[in-house]
Amino acid sequence: MRGKFYGVGVGPGDPELITLKALKILRSVQYIVAPEKQEGKGSIAFDIIKDHITDPHKVISMVFPMTYDAQTLDESWGKAVQKIGALLMEGQDVAFITLGDPMVYSTYIYMMRLLKTYDVEIETIPGITSFCAAASRLGIALGETNETITIVPSAYNHPNLDKILEYSDNVVLMKTAKNFPNTINILERHRLMGKSVFVSKCSHKDEKIIYDLKSLGDEKVDYLSMVITKKGGLK
């Protein structure tokens, strides 16, 4: 019998913000795939679960470079799918762990699609997103009554960002690190600086919360960072 492939969301960072279901699966599978950006750099998702896992031998690190280059991605995804596919064919259950939620901007999405050709059972376990964790941490509503909430990946200038800031009530700008000066410019243009807050590494030990976005001007911004903007004010 073939093994089962799981996508498991491990939440935003705090090891206690993992679900009972995720934990049960991580303990039951034969292999856990921990994605890392660079060989030997370690996996943020694995750091979150490491104290929950009693058998570290079942963890396999796989490299997924942070790039938009299609060829590099195809190669690393292809390698990973082959390795995971081989384990599944042997009848081993494999869990791919992912920071936050597996269906929100994760590498798991591509693994899931590519592994469908292997005709194996696939189950995805949702996780706490960083933006939900940040709203709780800040004590501000992500959305209330009839407010809309828009999540915008902001590693580069998003072509619709002006329109989104015009038509959505609350906006979460994710992965702002590489593009922080532009993000600031756009928020200034929309007069939303006083209605925005910066959060990086939410629920991690080195979490940072900054209300005065200008003060971050030249500082290196962590990859796991976001800006939450609420037109009605931060409440």
Place this chain on the structure above:
Amino acid sequence: MRGKFYGVGVGPGDPELITLKALKILRSVQYIVAPEKQEGKGSIAFDIIKDHITDPHKVISMVFPMTYDAQTLDESWGKAVQKIGALLMEGQDVAFITLGDPMVYSTYIYMMRLLKTYDVEIETIPGITSFCAAASRLGIALGETNETITIVPSAYNHPNLDKILEYSDNVVLMKTAKNFPNTINILERHRLMGKSVFVSKCSHKDEKIIYDLKSLGDEKVDYLSMVITKKGGLK
């Protein structure tokens, strides 16, 4: 010493989709407030946690009518805040449970704000949202690469819905129950019917997933329902 007030997200429905942190707090507090729509109707949030709670005596039901009438809301919120406030003043810790995530369209948001005047410590524990659970269940990405995701409360026609459908890549229409025929009309107008899927009571025992939205025409739609629309197609 005053008690501490917690907002605890219990997730979308499956009792295993609760976090370790939520469970720890629910077991440690002296009181758990379970919101219900009508006296004696029961609390969906409590149904999710009931098998996790060994001491049912610590659960207090409080009625929060589902209405937009300001006076009715003020009265029910006022009563709830007085009761919870009194317990906190006695030094009791109180957890208010909420379906999904506490910062996404929940009654807890108002409780939290009103209880700030009591000068007590408040902590909010994020939960798995229904839309993340639905995306995992369906095996479709809520957002990938540079796609935007917009959450729209759709109990009534949202004034910006046309613009949101124009400018956002992926849209989640929440609480569509009362407004389902209008939702269908708008999706038809935007030629998005084939790119939309209906999910109700996600991860509950009576979960429903329907790809042919037209087939739901005259059926009574559950309150806990949503439509996920992906312009790039349901994948």
